[in-house]
Amino acid sequence: MPDVFADLVGQDEAVVELRRAAAAAAAVLRAGAAALVPAGPASGNGSAADDAATGGLDPAAGMTHAWIFTGPPGSGRSVAARAFAAALQCVHGTGCGECPGCHTTMGGSHADVRMVVPEGLSIGVGEMRALVLRAASTPSGGRWQVVVIEDADRLTEAAGNALLKAIEEPPPRTVFLLCAPSTHPDDISVTIRSRCRVVPLRQPPAAAVAEVLVRRDGIAPDVAQWAAAAAQGHVGRARRLARDPEARKRREAVLAVPRRLTGVGAAFDAASALIEAAEAEADASVTEADTTERAALETALGAGGTGRGAAGAMRGAAGQLKELEKRQKSRATRAQRDALDRALVDLAGFYRDSLTMALRAPVAPVHTDTAALAGAGAQKWDAEGALRRLEAVLACRAAIEANVKPRIAVEAMMLALWKG
Numbered sequence: 056m057p058d059v060f061a062d063l064v065g066q067d068e069a070v071v072e073l074r075r076a077a078a079a080a081a082a083v084l085r086a087g088a089a090a091l092v093p094a095g096p097a098s099g100n101g102s103a104a105d106d107a108a109t110g111g112l113d114p115a116a117g118m119t120h121a122w123i124f125t126g127p128p129g130s131g132r133s134v135a136a137r138a139f140a141a142a143l144q145c146v147h148g149t150g151c152g153e154c155p156g157c158h159t160t161m162g163g164s165h166a167d168v169r170m171v172v173p174e175g176l177s178i179g180v181g182e183m184r185a186l187v188l189r190a191a192s193t194p195s196g197g198r199w200q201v202v203v204i205e206d207a208d209r210l211t212e213a214a215g216n217a218l219l220k221a222i223e224e225p226p227p228r229t230v231f232l233l234c235a236p237s238t239h240p241d242d243i244s245v246t247i248r249s250r251c252r253v254v255p256l257r258q259p260p261a262a263a264v265a266e267v268l269v270r271r272d273g274i275a276p277d278v279a280q281w282a283a284a285a286a287q288g289h290v291g292r293a294r295r296l297a298r299d300p301e302a303r304k305r306r307e308a309v310l311a312v313p314r315r316l317t318g319v320g321a322a323f324d325a326a327s328a329l330i331e332a333a334e335a336e337a338d339a340s341v342t343e344a345d346t347t348e349r350a351a352l353e354t355a356l357g358a359g360g361t362g363r364g365a366a367g368a369m370r371g372a373a374g375q376l377k378e379l380e381k382r383q384k385s386r387a388t389r390a391q392r393d394a395l396d397r398a399l400v401d402l403a404g405f406y407r408d409s410l411t412m413a414l415r416a417p418v419a420p421v422h423t424d425t426a427a428l429a430g431a432g433a434q435k436w437d438a439e440g441a442l443r444r445l446e447a448v449l450a451c452r453a454a455i456e457a458n459v460k461p462r463i464a465v466e467a468m469m470l471a472l473w474k475g
Contacts, residue, residue, distance in 0.1 A: 059141040059150035059157050063131050064267050064290055065259030072254060073139045074149070079117035080230075081148025084198060119252050120225040123207070123233045123243060126256030128400075129289025132234035133205045135256060137161065140168050140201040140232060156196070167194045171204040175385030176392075178204070180213035187217055191226040200229040207233040208242040215244050222250045258288035268297055287404055287421055292397065305332060309398045310405055310425050313432060313472070322469040329398055329469075330462050337390035341383070348379060395461055399452050405429055406445040413438035440475050447471035 060070045122139070124132040141160035142150030144167065151157055159165040171178065171186060186202060194200045204210075210218065222231055231251075235242045238253055264283035267290065268274045274282070274297045285306070286293035295302045308328070315325045353376075404421035408429035411418050413436070420426045433441060451468035455461050 058152040059138040059145070059161060061152070062267065062271070063135050063138055065263035065288075066131060066135065066256050069135060069254050069256055073135065073142065076118045077139065077142035077145070077148055077150060080143050080199065083118060084148075120229065121222045121231045121233070121247075121251040123235060123238065123248065123251045123253045124256060125235055125237050125242075125253060127236065127258050127288070129286065129292060130256040130258055131290060132256060133203070134290075135254065136203045136205070136232040136234055137170075140165075140203055140230075143199045143201055143230060144168065144196065156198070160201075165196075167196050167199065168201045168203065171202070173206050173209045174382065174389065176389055177209045177211050178206075178214050179211055180217055183210070183214040183217045187221040190221065190229050190231075194228050198228070200226070201232065202229070203232045203234075205234045208235045210243075215247060219244070219247050219250075222247060259290065261288065264288060264290055264293050268293060272298070274298070281423060284419065285401075285404075285422055285424075287400065305336060305398070306401055308332060309401045310422060310428075312402060312469075313405065313428065316469065316473040319470070319473070322473045323466060326462065326466040326469045329465055330395070333391050333395035333398060333461075336394040337387055341387050341390050344386075348383070349376070392455060392461065395455065395465070396452060399448055403445060403448040403452075406432075406441055406448060409433045409436065410438060410441040410445055413441050436475060443475060444472050 060073070063070055122136075124135050126132050137160065138150060141152075141157045142148070144156035144160050144165055145151055146154045146156055152161075156165065160168050163170060169186065169189065171182070190200055190202045192200065204218075218231070221229075225231070233243065233247070233251065237243075238248045261280070261283040264286070265276070265279040268279035268282065269276050272294060278297050279293075282293040282297035285296055296306065309332075312325050312329070315321055401422075405425060405428075408420040408422060408426065409432040411420070412430050413433035420429060422429070436444070447468050450471075451464045454464040454467075
């Protein structure tokens with residue numbers, strides 16, 4: 056059976072570092088250390104206390120209480136964090152993939168591993184304070200209390216301050232694993248960054264993504280190679296393109312946008328179509344979860360009951376139902392923006408292909424199935440025109456990230472693409 060790091064595609068250096076850290080963590084447990092030595096960026100100059108805490112291992116390659124996994128979307132930040140959490144809970148200290156600690160962590164049911172996956176646009180201070188309080192408890196399994204925060208760049212300022220206090224004075228046997236696009240202050244605060252060890256991940260090569268699709272998902276090699284290239288190194292996106300016909304149709308509609316931009320009216324029509332497609336994709340992804348959550352809450356509050364107590368409970372449930380609706384609305388907004396961003400990445404890939412063809416660069420196209428169209432665009436626009444269009448798409452992504460209303464940002468982008 057493969058170990059817990061098997062699905063971390065194209066990240067050999069990171070895997071080596073995490074394996075060494077897991078071994079150092081196991082040495083800490085064997086030595087009976089009460090807590091980890093807080094260690095920021097590895098310096099390689101360890102003290103005698105550091106050596107004792109890591110069982111004599113090099114502190115620069117050893118264990119610390121707080122980590123940040125950085126990398127572009129699809130590089131496997133959350134996969135790396137979960138795999139490392141499993142290795143910390145592994146009875147062998149290696150992430151064997153076979154013991155109960157590995158199985159339960161990878162399956163999301165380990166009692167001492169808490170996964171924070173933001174459903175809305177941000178992670179609030181209330182949620183973070185509750186998490187920090189729970190993280191201070193003693194590990195029930197006797198190894199580590201692990202907190203994994205996906206998309207830590209969505210922490211509000213107050214939530215970041217609450218997390219910082221816990222990282223500055225870490226509870227014994229508690230490890231914080233944060234995932235963020237980068238260590239830029241816009242993504243993670245400087246003070247949190249200074250108290251964490253950073254594990255940088257890179258965009259996996261298309262060949263590595265294709266190999267894992269064939270090996271793990273049983274996808275035909277030619278389909279896997281196409282999907283890996285089209286997804287631009289995003290493993291999850293590549294899997295969806297290879298297995299989901301609807302995802303392929305949405306991508307084809309996005310890549311047809313350059314042909315549709317024949318005038319101002321066509322530009323606004325294309326913007327509306329792109330926004331509506333993102334909304335439909337998001338609705339399809341959250342509707343089932345929303346319905347299930349509401350039904351579960353209503354049942355817990357006594358819906359369907361015939362007794363006097365059940366009726367009274369439902370009369371007082373309006374506040375909880377309203378709070379649920381608020382969370383679901385925030386999740387839907389996040390899903391819409393994520394769907395729109397995936398479409399913009401595909402569109403950026405098209406104009407990138409046109410740019411490389413105009414420059415006669417010796418690189419393979421991202422979208423092999425629209426290479427002819429991209430080549431025609433390269434002849435029509437030349438390199439400068441292709442670059443301006445690529446910059447318009449990237450500017451749209453940046454505007455949406457800065458909370459510009461998506462429709463306004465996309466309409467501005469379409470006009471810029473039409474004008475060139």
